[in-house]
Amino acid sequence: MSTTTSYADEYRRSMEDPGGFWLDAAGLIDWMRPPARALDSGSAPLYRWFPDGTLNVSANALDRWVAAGRGDQVALAYDSAMTGSKRTFTYAELLHEVELFAGVLRQNGVERGDRVAIYLPMTPEAVIAMLACARIGAVHSVIFGGFAANELAVRIQDAAPKLIVTSSGGLEPGRVVEYLPIVEKALAMIVGDRSVAGTVTSSITVVSEDELSVEAVIVRNREAVPGDAAAFDGRVGVRWLDLEDQLSRAEPVAPVELAATDPLYILYTSGTTGTPKGVVRDNGGYAVALAWSMRNIYDVHAGDVMWTASDVGWVVGHSYIVYGPLLAGATTVLYEGKPIGTPDAGAFWRMVEEYRVKVLFSAPTAVRAIRREDPALEHLAGYDTSSLEALFLAGERLDTETYHWIDEALHCPVVDHWWQTETGWAIAANPRGIEPLPVKPGSPTVPVPGYRVGIVDGKGRPISPGVEGNIVLELPLPPGSLPTLWGGDEKYVASYLTAFPGHYATGDSGYLDDDGYVYVMGRTDDVINVAGHRLSTGGLEEALNHHPAVAEVAVIGIRDELKGQRAAGFVTLKHGTVIDHDVLVTELVALVRETVGPVAAFRDVTVLDRLPKTRSGKILRKTMRQIADGEPYKVPATIEDPTVLTALEAALGR
Structure with a gap:
């Protein structure tokens, strides 16, 4: 934890000298060509961070830690409460798996700039596939495992992936979800094969099989959900390939050099209808922002254990299951299960004890689910959670009653923080790695360095402290935030930058108090x-x-x-x-x-x-x-x- 600076100093510098601030932060990343410039503002209101820098995010997450002598440290700990299976990967082992998976992508024609759709459950292959895409410069688009065929089809059609990586199925409490029929139906919808797809919705533009972007589906056959890629091969004019067979013939691939401004992934916002909004994340700005946040917000460093109880299909999973912890040289935990019912309301505390978790990141809804099932926290008493130094919560508003309930039960701080799919990391938080600030229940604390948070009325006029209004972020957004939407800058500008010129419209309402603390009260349409x-x-x-x-x-x-x-x-x-x-x-x-x-x-x-x-x-x-x-x-x-x-x-x- 920093003892040489204060939050106020860090925030002030990020506002007064953003270029110098973020170039210093860029020192947390290994660059192939270090950036000399922090920001390209020539196309305002569109901005690009570190425009002259080159790097590889996969190499930063894996290769550099092996080279630094941390190859034997556990990088990824996998725990499935659904099957009882567990596995750990050291940094050296995870690197080997990613190198080979990148070889599978290459031998199937995937090159830099191509898109790869990842439709997987919470298994190690999801992490490996994402890092393999980053390794060769392919743009991954992770789609939540189990999404219905229509929603999968809409996202496939928008991103136009060359390849789909999937599994025979996923597991939910009390049921099995077979993925292969869903993938087949989604592809059939796009080519208008009604014998498989049934109804084709108006949100999908039917094309011929020759015009379908997808050339192959790579299938990981899962023992718990039997499925045979060969049985689907050739359907909808696509090759269906077994992952194990592909890996047996793959050659390891070295990381390629990418521009900081090249896209790393596309992530579709939840609840989209019609034409989806695909949030684009770049390589350089994202890597710098995550590395900075791991150190300065979460106080997680090389060798620490961080468990984010989310899903890789969401932005939280991208940032703090996969990329953030590995960029910091930490151990990340991948959990396939629920806060309750797998098997009981003590699941989280069992995980903390078993993996000696330092920082747990979850959502208020998970805490409320535990509270509902175990209001006296009887399960907590049965586990040693002394390793836990902080519980971070985000994803929705943390009400004060839930905050007090869990804060009084745990021996460590409970940290509310606020961010969005679009920003990729926290807008407001208690910066534990810089200077832990006093907690005000109901507030995610203060703006994170890099974010200038404002409250305005419907006409964009600033509002006094304590008065609720529209929460806006002054441009430029800091590194890590979306530079655009997939499919065109015009859609991005119209969706986020038009309502309040010079600002990004968060769509949330709230207020700032006299101390500068942020209060997020809900969506503006609520x-x-x-x-x-x-x-x-x-x-x-x-x-x-x-x-x-x-x-x-x-x-x-x-x-x-x-x-x-x-x-x-x-x-x-x-x-x-x-x-x-x-x-x-x-x-x-x-x-x-x-x-x-x-x-x-x-x-x-x-x-x-x-x-x-x-x-x-x-x-x-x-x-x-x-x-x-x-x-x-x-x-x-x-x-x-x-x-x-x-x-x-x-x-x-x-």
Whole structure:
């Protein structure tokens, strides 16, 4: 931990001398040609970081640590709660696997700039495939394993990959998901083969088999989910190849030299419909930002163990399962399982004890799931979690009730931080590697060096501290943030840079306090307008979360003929809780009246077994609002369990 500088000093320098600040940070990376310039601003509002630098991210994640004598250190620890299988890879072993996988890509015609779609479960091949793409300059596009065929097809058509890397299947509690029929159906949709695809949606432009970008599908046959690539070979005019057979004939490949501004990957934002938004991440800026963040935000260094309990299909998995920890020379943990039910609510604490995890990164929804199943944290007492120095949470708003519950139970700090798929790393955080700052529950603390956070009204005018408005980020965004969207700069500018000129529109609402702490209250479309009064869903949810029976809560605005909108609350109860519904509603209404005030006119409460969520834990408020208002809706591709929507409809009498 730094003892020679303060957060204020670091932040001030990043604002006053961003070029010097980020060129210094670039020293954390091994360059093939070190950059002399930090920023190319010639095409503002589009910016490119380290335009004259060259490097290879895969070599930075693996080769340099082997060369530095860390080859015998564990780089990747794999733990599947679904199958009971475990495996570790040292840096030398992981490097060998990546070199050979790069050989498989090469022998199938993949070259620099080609795209590779990765549709895999949480198994080591996912990490290996990503690093192999980075090694040869191929652009990977990881698609969450188990996505439905239509959503897979939309992403394949947009990215136009030459190759798909997949598995025979994935495992969810109580069910098996076979991937090969899904991949076949997705490809059939693109070429209009209705005998396989059935209905082809309007979001897909049908092409001939000759025009299909995909030339081959590489299949890893998984023992737990038997599947045979040979049985699919030739279908939809594509070669289907067995990974083990391909590896047996592959030659190891050395890392290629890439421009810092070359794309490293495309990651599609969750919940997209129609034409998806593919976030592009570059090589150099991303590597520098992640290396800096590992040291200065997470306080993770070479030899430390970091476990990010997410999925490689999400941005958190890209940044802090795969690239970040390996760029820091740390050990990263890959977990195939859930916070509860695999087998119980002690799963996280078992992992911390077994792998001596220093930093755990998860989502508030995982903590709330544990709280619901084990409110007294009885499982925690059964494990030695003394290695844990910090629990980082992100992905959605961390309510103060959940924060206090887990913070009081653990012996280490709980750190809320805020970022987006588009930014690739934290916008606001408590910078533990620079100077741990006082915690204010409900706030992800302060802007990270490099990010100038502002609060503006609908016309872009700055708002005073303590007043909620639109959260914007002044351009240029720091390294690691998206330089553009796949398919054109125009789409990027229109989507993010037009609403508030000179700024990136986050789409979130919130405020800054007098100390400069950031408060993120929710998406701007989650603001409820009750008879002209703008109410934040975050503030209402905060009030409801204080009830001792409530495990999780979502508040949405539903249509009201008199007031325009009214707030409706949806709650789940802690495991084993029994309370009369009318009593619960009376107490929740009183909490909102006391905390927010009578202006909220809050009276609607629905108790559910589960809230509708994405697989990454975000509550599907828009879909809930559509159901409550009786509007037609589309089941989001990212939903964790579609049956929850049916239960919601029944609860609302729809």
